[in-house]
Amino acid sequence: MFGFFKKRKEEKENLKRQKEQENKKEEKAVEKQKEVAVKKETTKTNKNNENSNKKTAKKENETKVTTKPTKSIKTSSAKSETKTSTKKEAKVEENVKQKSATVKGKFVYYKTAKGNFNYRLKANNNETIAVSGGIGYSSLSGCKNGIESVKKNVNAPVEDQTLKNVTTLPNPKFVIFKDKAGKFRYRLFARNGELICTPEDGYASKDGCKKGIESLIKWATNSDIVSE
16 A cells, blocks of 8 residues: 555656656747747848948948039039130120221321311211311321321310319310300310311210210221321
């Protein structure tokens, strides 16, 4: 009877040990599964980081690639604008030259019945703008020197002698005055005080006289010297 109970006790203890061993195995298996899961998660995280880094690097490269052409485009655009600006300036300069050519006047010199030389300034439509002052020049060279003096002094200041308070200016100068007929005229004096130019006819108004001076400046500045 005693032997029977002893045997039962041993069986129980064996079963208990088997369960403990099984539990330990299960715990180890669970731990191993956890380790495997952690490794997988770590590997996945690392891969994600690598992919993220690759994407970032790829974007940076794409940004660099797209930035370079932009610089090139800006540079070529700037060059194009410079060329366009240069062409426009050249065109403007050419237009100015052409315009200057179209407003070119001419000094026409001639010999009077008394043997003196005089000149007339004419516009490109052959209208007389002004004539030489005085009785004329005794020689052709003196006449041409008078023409050159007009060109040289055509931008002289204006002394208006029709005003109540007249400011006297030094030569060279234009002098505006009223003639005996009540018309406005101007005279251009050289530095030495010589009368070198005057209008052919008087003007009804002072404004008209001033416009006559402007016309003289316009046509005399760029003009040829020719014989009648």
